[in-house]
Amino acid sequence: MKPQQLNWQFVLVRPRNPLNIGAAARALANFGLMEMVVVAPFEPTWKEARTSAVGAEAVMAKARVAPKLVDVIGDATVVIGTTTGARRNLDRELVPLPDLAAELRRGRARGRAALLFGSEKTGLGNEDFSHCHALVRIPTASDCPSMNLGQAVAVCAYELARAGLVTVKQPISPPGRFEPATSHSLEHLYKRAQHVLEMSGYFQPLSRQAMLLKVRRLLLDLKLTPSGARILGAILAQVEWKLEQATHAGHE
């Protein structure tokens, strides 16, 4: 199913630590998300704290600030609050974060989505929740449910990317997939190994044939790349040469 394309803005509500705001910006930049909004930050000078926002200069520069949540979610068609789920009196359905994409697709969500994160100390409040169409919970452990703000933002941004809710521009030439060595080069290695083992006196006459089959199987199981096969071939050739030298020396 083709995912609905939503425009996401991440909204930090009353964040206390400017380093966490910068870290949130960095996580957004990591996953190609550009829109961060900061509501009523505790430190008015948060934009200057850039040490944690490495690589996220554009996100920081574009970040909006507003005194109240209602000022920033006006054009959102979907407002989603994040919560640890530790409070018992929420009386709302909590969508596990891994299910969010399916939930949004089921509801045919489109347009602008706002994802809200509460302050480090208290999370989102009931006033904030009253604006939310849905509440999402990162499935953390019951004995340590509360996440660091920047980490919670990173996990949510990753999940949106993983589930195809945002498109992340990947590297143009990603390193190639595994390329296996050819049967020909493995057979060449096998012959060389056989010769080395013969010269070393490895084989017992009765089990020789069975051992040879095991060696061939072992070479296959090594899942060698062409480069790995070359290195192993060169090693065997060297050992072969040395053994031949030793054999000739012994015969002289």
Next chain:
Amino acid sequence: MKPQQLNWQFVLVRPRNPLNIGAAARALANFGLMEMVVVAPFEPTWKEARTSAVGAEAVMAKARVAPKLVDVIGDATVVIGTTTGARRNLDRELVPLPDLAAELRRGRARGRAALLFGSEKTGLGNEDFSHCHALVRIPTASDCPSMNLGQAVAVCAYELARAGLVTVKQPISPPGRFEPATSHSLEHLYKRAQHVLEMSGYFQPLSRQAMLLKVRRLLLDLKLTPSGARILGAILAQVEWKLEQATHAGHE
């Protein structure tokens, strides 16, 4: 498919900032992971930096430290390195993080798994990679591939939990799923709304029947909970009462 149960240890190789070590510990605790190993930390006093390890005291206390990577991965059956994939000369297959679980299941991995994270500045080096059975890449954007260390750990821990590679002990009584109001209570609301609208002079004689159907449909679409239905019922009752008062006053 029942996932293979692996015992995970997260290994921070040459981390520089103690705050990131604490943040990594917190992320592990969030997802029920207990084993952190620190290899050759830049700051020998990293264990004292606990401000970022809120809730992760047990992980920090249990954390091991070692001078070299080989000292800590000896009993691992799977060693996985993390990388941004930005370096071009890796010459290895990179498993996208969302595919890691499938990859491990395909390989029937079991036993002890070590997940390695490099230093904030340089990531893992070729020496570290040479110990790895697989390399994993968090699918970050090409123009900002490098993640904060604590956030990278958080995203990986979340992914292990999401994919069922670790079992996270969830809250015992999670807040209940959405409970819809009964048809009976919606019909009650409908009757009350109808009465209020009649008294307000909302209906035109010709379209009255069609409007009533729309009102019933609207009440259904509201997806009210029992509590929401009660609140709306009480509001309508109040308006009804006020309108009746006004009507009687007008008639007197």
